[in-house]
Amino acid sequence: MARKRHSDEDVLKLLREIELKLTGGSDVASACRSVGISDATYYNWRKRFGGMGRSQLSEMRSLEKENGRLKKIVAELELDKLILKESLNYLKPRA
Template identity: 90%
Template sequence: MKLLREIELKLTAGDDVATACRGVGISDATYYNWRKRFGGMGRSQLSEMKSLEKENARLKKIVAELELDKLILKESLNHLKPRA
């Protein structure tokens, strides 16, 4: 957010996008990606998005662990079945 604000200030001062991006040390492609993703967001929305991303990562880890447990149980069940 801070870098986006700096670039926006440089753009309003008359710099072009490439020069403003070089001034803060990022590429113009990164600037456009960030602007598309974070443009128009306030601090509260950004912090909410970060907390949701963190929660999503935690839930994905739980699902992966449960899937692994399920596969282990299936393999164990297959070994315990009598073979005819």
């Protein structure tokens, strides 16, 4: 069976549908089956997106983007630091 990739908005929508079915008296397995996902996927999504709204989702995306940018900056600074250390060791007089 081919894997489907759901967008974050789709995940939130499916989680809301499942929650409505659960409040209606359905069990987790049948609610998940009705929307076309496994119960393991439901629990993973609920762990990641549980209680999150659309505004929080967009904030999370922007924070992840900012985090990636900062990680790149740190990696570049570490590389510069190593280059400077090597050049300092090369220029240091040996006794």
